[in-house]
Amino acid sequence: MRILVAMSGGVDSSVVAGLLREQGHDVVGATLQLYDHGAATARRGACCAGQDIHDARRVADTLDIPHYVLDRESRFRDAVVQDFADSYANGETPIPCIRCNQTVKFHDLVGLARDLGAEAMATGHYVRRVEGPGGAELHRAADPARDQSYFLFATTPEQLAFSRFPLGDYPDKATVRAVAARLGLAVAEKPDSQDICFVPAGRYHDVVAKHRPDAAEPGEIVHLDGRVLGRHQGIARYTVGQGRGLGQASRDGEQPLFVTGVQAGTRRVVVGPRQALAQAVVEVGEVNWLAAPPVGPLRCQVKLRAREEPRPATIAWDAATGLLRVTPDEAAIAAPGQACVAYAGARVLGGGFIRRAAATVAAA
Secondary structure (H helix, E strand, O other), X not given: OEEEXXXXXXXXXXXXHHHHHHOOOEEEEEEEEOOOOOOOOOOOOOOOOOHHHHHHHHHHXXXXXXXXXXXXXXXXXXXXXXXXXXXXXXXXXXXXXXXXXXXXXXXXXXXXXXXXXXXXXXXXXXXXXXXXXXXXXXXXXXXXXXXXXXXXXXXXXXXXXXXXXXXXOOOOHHHHHHHHHHOOOOOOOOOOOOOOOXXXXXXXXXXXXXXXXXXXXXXXXXXXXXXXXXXXXXXXXXXXXXXXXXXXXXXXXXEEOEEEEEEOOOOEEEEEOXXXXXXXXXXXXXXXXXXXXXXXXEEEEEEOOOOOXXXXXXXXXXXXXXXXXXXXXXXXXXXXXXXXXXXXXXXXXXXXXXXXXXXXXXXX
């Protein structure tokens, strides 16, 4: 069948295009240009700009498949980069890869695929799509170290039904690279990107300051008991759970201190002891369900950050308010703006974004 492959220029999506072509499908490659290609021409690992667009085109030429480049720079700037800056300015810790998948990649590429008469869209994500009794289900990848299901919880059921993820059953990245070499793809040994694609050298606070200068204004570092312990150079530099970058406010006597909250309105960074970080209940909004929402309390597993294993919890869905109440078996650190994704074994049930807990700072 005709399949549109989202090609980033990396080895994963290139292998997907090659495998589907090898299987006899009518493959069309598409790459989104998401930010200034002039500023990123020589940069590798940028995902959707510069050298990586040329790499995607070169792979398409090798496989003898048509390749389209779609300019989505303006849409990406508004939906992802500005949202990234606004979230930090609001005292949250955003995940731009989820927003990009949610607002640009799957939405726009599924639309293009349908316009081109494709019957499916394939990506290089490490997740599995399983046909269940109720339709397509999203499952964790076979390789837990590369599983990306946390970043795809916001995929709609309709998008999931239309999508394919050929790498989900692969045991490791070395096997994928071996396939790339067998197919003669020039990107077989290309390094993986480590940074947020639009943040050069990992200096995310520079990007935030450009779009939201108020997030770079100095303010106070305040202890939970109300004491002012120091000054900071912008709330965009801090996230819940952080223990570095606090200067003289990093300790209270012998006790190390951590960021327990960021108050955007007063530009205050609130710190406290490690035990003050743990939350017994986590409130989650903007929930997207990939399974039937539970009608009562449900035992499952949840991930509160990308680099952790799912932990046991009880969730309760309030359809009237659109909020999910998550009670981990053990109190956990939950940074507002990060995702909370619920699992039943390997299956993704749904997920949303962590809401800000009520901050309590004693009067000085």
